[in-house]
Amino acid sequence: MPTDPKALAYFAAGIGAGLTIIGGAYGIGRLAAAALEGIARQPNAAGDIRGAMIVAAGLIEGVTFFSLIVTILLAIK
């Protein structure tokens, strides 16, 4: 068992950051795969698809960053 109570916070921050990145990367990866497939099937709609993809990526990124800030606060405070 860790003797220093801060050790648990660091531990939680590390694990939390890792889980966050797994989730964010999975989301962005699915998004990009679907968007590329869509563009390949219908190159005419590339512009619209790209715009929609950036919006969705921004939403995913926002949630990811929110969680990363929590982990940073855990690690630094």
Place this chain on the structure above:
Amino acid sequence: MSPTLLVLVVGLAQGTPAGTPAAPASHEQPAAAKEVPKEGDEAAAPGAAAATHDASPSSGQAAPVQHAPVEQGSAASGHGEEHGPAQILMHHVLDQTWMGLPSKHLAFFVIAALAVIGVVRIALRGYTGGVPRGLAAFVETIVVFIRDEIAEKNIGHGDGRKFTPLLCSFFFFILIAALLGLMPFSATSTGNLAVTLALATVSFLAQQYAGISKYGVVHHFMGIVPPGLPVWLLPIMIPIEVLSMFTKPFALMVRLFANMLAGHMVITALLLLIPLMAQISTFFGLAVVPVSIGLSLFIMLLEILVAFIQAFIFTLLTSIFIGMYAHPAH
């Protein structure tokens, strides 16, 4: 993108013996403290002081490693406190006094705002005989893009034109504030939660204004719930819709803040690798210099891209939200 590298930051903060007095490996602390009187002239320069503490060999030998401090002189301008990596990192991204002014972020907020006004005024001068030249051509491209591709498409024809000036202001301010922050000795004003809170508040008010000015107060607030719902669903739907009304600007606020903060943190963390490695041995410190500088240069270039993307996303999402209130489901 940048989130992946942000893990590095947490990893660095974990390995800070200087930041935690209770940590078992705290022998660096006394060693660093002992060296201050020895190198009084070194420590007189506040920027170099922090770096010297970090780069000094942990065993406290004479002839401390001198090559590392150069890289991070700007990162740590030094208070009299501890100088662990976490402290330097936070000092780099948090607000501070600057040139006698109480807040560096506020100063750069004003500078960014003045720069936006200046750029547009210079651009206006480029219109001779109705044809844009130079900077005006560049600004016009962006403004027309915002008007046609963002505002008109998402808010609707007619309504979109009304909100174009606001959206252009958002775009240019966020872009210029982020680009200003990439210059040496400057700060990103949008990397401060208060600034993004203000931007998100303006965005929120614009969303409500769009609905209220079009439908009137009563109809606007009745319109947040889609009509035709069963009555027993209303107790669930109304809180959810009211919550989502405030979640949208909140998400805008956190997204912009975190994006602006993350890049700077990653760059600082990469440069901090040098003194951390130099603590182990001189050779490691020297060996990590090209890696560290190369990576931080890459992140720096990525930051230019992020500046444009975040300005675009903030503008786009604001226009989408305005459009949702200007044309509720019916």
